[in-house]
Amino acid sequence: MRLVLGAVFTAMAVGQLASFGQMPGILAAYGPVNNPAGAVLAVVLITGELVCGVWFLARPRSKAIVPVWVYTGASLIWSTLAVQAFARGLAVENCGCFGVYLSQRLGWLVLVQDALMLLYAAVLLRTAHSGPSRPRRATPPVAAAEAMSRNRKGDDDG
Numbered sequence: 001m002r003l004v005l006g007a008v009f010t011a012m013a014v015g016q017l018a019s020f021g022q023m024p025g026i027l028a029a030y031g032p033v034n035n036p037a038g039a040v041l042a043v044v045l046i047t048g049e050l051v052c053g054v055w056f057l058a059r060p061r062s063k064a065i066v067p068v069w070v071y072t073g074a075s076l077i078w079s080t081l082a083v084q085a086f087a088r089g090l091a092v093e094n095c096g097c098f099g100v101y102l103s104q105r106l107g108w109l110v111l112v113q114d115a116l117m118l119l120y121a122a123v124l125l126r127t128a129h130s131g132p133s134r135p136r137r138a139t140p141p142v143a144a145a146e147a148m149s150r151n152r153k154g155d156d157d158g
Contacts, residue, residue, distance in 0.1 A: 005071065005120060006056025012097055013019040016042065019099030026096035029087060030081040040078070049073040068128040072121040082106060092134035 016023055023046075024038030033041055048070045055067040080098065085092050085106055094108035097113075104110055 001120065001123070002056040002060040002062075002118070005124075006053045006058075006060065007076070009049040009053030009071065010057060011053075013046050013053055015101040016046045016049070016096070017046030019101065020046070022100050023096065026094055026099070029080070029090070029092045029094070029096075030085045031090055033081070045074055045077060054135055063127065063129040065128045067119070068124045072125060073095075075117040075121050076112070082110055082114050083108065086111060 020042065023042035024035045027033045027038035027041050029034050052067040052071040052074065055062070055064070056071075082092075090106070094100065094103035095106050095110045097104070098109075143155065
């Protein structure tokens with residue numbers, strides 16, 4: 001799954017980067033984002049998509065949490081933009097997922113795709129690790145600890 005998501009997110013980032021000049025306008029079509037904020041949002045999305053996309057492609061078996069959170073964040077941003085625009089009845093001619101390439105009109109298909117991205121994010125979050133797991137230290141039984149303590153006291157008396 002990580003290889004597929006890595007390929008999709010890398011392709012999204014490349015398409016958006018190749019059409020960077022149009023991205024603020026594409027994002028502005030969603031409503032709450034104007035052109036100056038759209039440029040900042042475009043940089044955030046492209047950077048996030050590129051980071052997690054390349055990471056998933058380069059290290060598909062990695063259980064690192066950082067690229068998973070980046071993927072989740074980017075997916076949440078796209079989903080939030082789509083849901084609020086759809087709910088308000090805005091006509092978004094190009095969802096912008098791949099910049100000006102492979103454009104799709106905002107509709108149920110895009111919403112389903114966004115929902116799947118969020119489902120994949122939940123699966124990735126469930127299987128990712130937040131850090132290296134440490135084996136639990138085994139504690140010696142109480143009787144063995146007491147015996148060791150008695151032996152030490154006996155050695156000191158002699």
